[in-house]
Amino acid sequence: MNTNISTKIDIEKIVNSRISEVDFENLVFGSTFTDHMFECDFVDGEWQTPKIRPYQALMLEPSAKVFHYGQAVFEGMKAYKDDDGRVWLFRPEQNQKRINISAKRMAIPEFPEEYFMDGLITLMKMDHEWIKPGEGNSLYIRPFVMATEPGVVASRSNNYKFMIICSPVKPYYKGEVRVEIAQKYSRAADGGVGFAKAAGNYGAQFYPTKLAIEKGYQQVIWTDSNTHQYLEEAGTMNVFFRVNDTLLTAPTSDRILDGVTRKSLIQLAQDMGISVEVRPVAVKEILEASNNGTLKEIFGAGTAAVISPIVSFAYDEKEYDLPRLENSYAQQLKKRVTDIQYNRSEDPYGWRVEVKL
Ligand SMILES: Cc1ncc(COP(=O)(O)O)c(C=O)c1O
The missing domain is CATH 3.30.470.10 (Aminotransferase class 4, branched-chain amino acid transferase, N-terminal domain)
Incomplete structure (x- = not known):
């Protein structure tokens, strides 16, 4: 550049x-x-x-x-x-x-x-x-x-x-992040402005987020506005799920911000040999994966927090805990991306741009 x-x-x-x-x-x-x-x-x-x-x-x-x-x-x-x-x-x-x-x-x-x-x-x-x-x-x-x-x-x-x-x-974040899956409110709708960083998107999140905070959660995982059956974003971050050793994240759409961190992590994960599926992620499959022990990680991804691991989520007033993993994908990917950002590693992608002082 x-x-x-x-x-x-x-x-x-x-x-x-x-x-x-x-x-x-x-x-x-x-x-x-x-x-x-x-x-x-x-x-x-x-x-x-x-x-x-x-x-x-x-x-x-x-x-x-x-x-x-x-x-x-x-x-x-x-x-x-x-x-x-x-x-x-x-x-x-x-x-x-x-x-x-x-x-x-x-x-x-x-x-x-x-x-x-x-x-x-x-x-x-x-x-x-x-x-x-x-x-x-x-x-x-x-x-x-x-x-x-x-x-x-x-x-x-x-x-x-x-x-x-x-x-x-x-x-950005300090401490453990517990989230609630949205069942009533929506962040964005088809044909709306969810894919844009429009100020009003954020203002509209504050009330449902306040309700979640009052119940002891830090953030809301937003679901699709039509059915509330698909997981879309976590607070003001894109969201990733690890089921067994596969990383899942929703495709971008009218309702989802095309995050720079998200696309960088998808690339890094693929290059690390991790299987990544970009497809709609159903609430049902994540509940099942949690119940049968195959849900390993959930994390948010965005510029402010880089990667924000989620320790538990709530759905239908029930709490689901995530396992505490050594050497999680979240940790590995965070290291990869921050090593590039802080010029501690090679940058084969040409993502880093120096400001010559
Ligand atoms: C709604 C929303 N989703 C996702 C992200 C993550 O995007 P990025 O990785 O470009 O910061 C952000 C933050 O910018 C956001 O506001």
Whole structure:
């Protein structure tokens, strides 16, 4: 991938960095932000000259359409620092493409590829000191677009703001993850926006997730909206099941996000000689596999958590425990993918992109 900058970006640098105030050992995921942010406005039918300026609050009219009609999409990606201080992105072109797939579904104008990449690389170079080396440390990068045109009339906005903000993070999940399989609520429907990273998908998950949390679970495994018979995603992650030595995961669809981690794990697993079946996974077969002892693992896969092993699930108010395995697929795959991300191993796939400082 070409990482030379060709886009003109207006840059205003911070006067005093906030970095010395940050306790990098005790970060709360997604709540500390780096010194700078990238910003580009869509007005008069085109994207204007992008800017990087100190991270700060925005001025928006209260009638801006994003607040009323939820016309907003986002991405989640990470930068990693290796032990030599080199900075790496993981498959950034996938996020660049996906934000435009999401944007299209939400009638948001596509953001030019070179603006995205040049903005991202320039921001990484400016704020690279916020990326700490070491397992689990990374910079979570949040590109997003929102509808900024004022007017409480339910129609697509004429104006938008594209932004990238960055947050230094430690690993996402702490402790054991117990989940509940959805039997009433749905995350997404056929013909809907489940495949897009549309802001409203996440807002709509909060209530069923709150109910699950009140019952002692951390997440919901979402099922298909028509029948609730097929397992689709775990919280905000794609989900994998290991039955005997085969890994199962649902195919992408209208309702499922085409996760970068998911597709990377499928490739890595196949190359490790693991049998992978990408096909609808029925609740029934997972219950049976749990009952007859062939269900070995369930794990979520996504940028934030990388791989999040699930220790138990609930269905029809009944709890099913997963065995605690040594050398699980989850552990093996997590090692493979993070070794590539942190430049600890060869990258035969060309997934790693260096940000030359
Ligand atoms: C609904 C949903 N599914 C899956 C994922 C995992 O995708 P990725 O691996 O690209 O982070 C995410 C996170 O981005 C998500 O929000």
